[in-house]
Amino acid sequence: MKLAAGVFIMLRTDLSDVTPEIARAAIRTDDFTGPTTGIAKGYLQANLVILPKSDAYDFLLFCVRNPKPCPLLDVTDAGSPQPLQAAPAADLRFDLPRYRVYERGQVVAEPTSIAEWWREDLVAFLLGCSFSFERELERRGIPMRHWQAGTNVAMYRTNRRCLPAGRFHGPLVVSMRPIPESRVAETVEVTSGFPQAHGAPVQVGSPPELDIEDLDRPDWGDLPRSEPGDVPVFWACGVTPQAMIQESKPGFVITHAPGHMFITDLKI
Amino acid sequence: MKLAAGVFIMLRTDLSDVTPEIARAAIRTDDFTGPTTGIAKGYLQANLVILPKSDAYDFLLFCVRNPKPCPLLDVTDAGSPQPLQAAPAADLRFDLPRYRVYERGQVVAEPTSIAEWWREDLVAFLLGCSFSFERELERRGIPMRHWQAGTNVAMYRTNRRCLPAGRFHGPLVVSMRPIPESRVAETVEVTSGFPQAHGAPVQVGSPPELDIEDLDRPDWGDLPRSEPGDVPVFWACGVTPQAMIQESKPGFVITHAPGHMFITDLKI
Numbered sequence: 028m029k030l031a032a033g034v035f036i037m038l039r040t041d042l043s044d045v046t047p048e049i050a051r052a053a054i055r056t057d058d059f060t061g062p063t064t065g066i067a068k069g070y071l072q073a074n075l076v077i078l079p080k081s082d083a084y085d086f087l088l089f090c091v092r093n094p095k096p097c098p099l100l101d102v103t104d105a106g107s108p109q110p111l112q113a114a115p116a117a118d119l120r121f122d123l124p125r126y127r128v129y130e131r132g133q134v135v136a137e138p139t140s141i142a143e144w145w146r147e148d149l150v151a152f153l154l155g156c157s158f159s160f161e162r163e164l165e166r167r168g169i170p171m172r173h174w175q176a177g178t179n180v181a182m183y184r185t186n187r188r189c190l191p192a193g194r195f196h197g198p199l200v201v202s203m204r205p206i207p208e209s210r211v212a213e214t215v216e217v218t219s220g221f222p223q224a225h226g227a228p229v230q231v232g233s234p235p236e237l238d239i240e241d242l243d244r245p246d247w248g249d250l251p252r253s254e255p256g257d258v259p260v261f262w263a264c265g266v267t268p269q270a271m272i273q274e275s276k277p278g279f280v281i282t283h284a285p286g287h288m289f290i291t292d293l294k295i
Numbered sequence: 296m297k298l299a300a301g302v303f304i305m306l307r308t309d310l311s312d313v314t315p316e317i318a319r320a321a322i323r324t325d326d327f328t329g330p331t332t333g334i335a336k337g338y339l340q341a342n343l344v345i346l347p348k349s350d351a352y353d354f355l356l357f358c359v360r361n362p363k364p365c366p367l368l369d370v371t372d373a374g375s376p377q378p379l380q381a382a383p384a385a386d387l388r389f390d391l392p393r394y395r396v397y398e399r400g401q402v403v404a405e406p407t408s409i410a411e412w413w414r415e416d417l418v419a420f421l422l423g424c425s426f427s428f429e430r431e432l433e434r435r436g437i438p439m440r441h442w443q444a445g446t447n448v449a450m451y452r453t454n455r456r457c458l459p460a461g462r463f464h465g466p467l468v469v470s471m472r473p474i475p476e477s478r479v480a481e482t483v484e485v486t487s488g489f490p491q492a493h494g495a496p497v498q499v500g501s502p503p504e505l506d507i508e509d510l511d512r513p514d515w516g517d518l519p520r521s522e523p524g525d526v527p528v529f530w531a532c533g534v535t536p537q538a539m540i541q542e543s544k545p546g547f548v549i550t551h552a553p554g555h556m557f558i559t560d561l562k563i
Binding site: 080083084087088091092099102104112190193 | 348351352355356359360367370372380458461
């Protein structure tokens, strides 16, 4: 059941300072099914990609060759939904608020659990997420406009290409945060210290350089809200594998729904 | 043809400040077949592991799960001996001074080229090497005792276990450098800035903690030479995959001979 926006904002506030275990429990029971930005602050959040073992080598190599959009946090053993390094008590079949099931590059379902799609040959990959550095930026008084608006961050397909690996190829996807001009240098410096969360921005201030024509038409997430004097700052984004899946069209993949991340036990 | 020790020392001195291209040319023609420590200073050196595609996923995952001993620099496409990211003009079949060919965990040959073993299903992995930070330590006046002695660094099997991945499991191997006690803190600080070259030491000062009984009996490399007041400092080592191969006994693997590394085009 998807909650109404008001309830979602209330719940997100409630969950902002809880432990990852409590946040995942609320998610597992579908009491929370919204975007996870701002939840369980202080813990790394992760993008999820699940593939059959037969495609796992090409995808693992894709991540190794493209560490900025795809920083690897954990890879499960085939058939196991347990991320032993990132959160050993979690179950990746239930513990994300919303998933996307892809067949030949098309989304065929957006469930809140993937128990009925689970198979013994599936391997799950957890990749770092830029939500992880948002708390540190906010702590320094650098405003997160999408937090203030209670929306998902805006994400865009770019003209930059990832290094291909085997059958997998696709564009770099970026997330964008409007940052007050006077805080841009500090923002770059701070986020460069988070290599497991995409690190430093890939572009500052010029959407056309990434072939982004209109910031008000994001490819994923919500319409961004800027204040006067804000500069658009772009980070490599963990939705990059989803754009790669749409382009490469492997037979079967499950991911998180954009913005609806896995909350790990790993401290930032 | 293996060169006599005197010629080897002379050649190594000659090659210490050349470009990677010139160093690899001398190696390709077998004019140089010795350990590469101190050669082409300022460029990353790399450990080599070559496996059939059928074992490549488990090995790639082994590296991702054990980044300290196995920092990935490059992975070739199956059948290609060209490391596109680390040195696109190189050929991994000829450009290392000496190789080890393993069958079921046993060394069956130590050739200076692997042209006759090359197959279309082979994948080559390049892993960072601690030789890369030695130059920076020496530049700061922290002595590299094995450089002074003209020997290979000493390497030891430890009681620590790597995280297993699929069919692959084995112990952590470390390299040891005797460091003057007054420079140990600086040594730790400097090397922690080289994550692609094994990073900070895993142990300082206590061989028994790693189950190393006798420093004068290294498992790989040469007898170490210490000066009074030196402390043994241990780093995760790129020979770790070779200990894993000896224990896991995959059908067919080629590696560099310990100490005889691949010289990349990547600047330190």
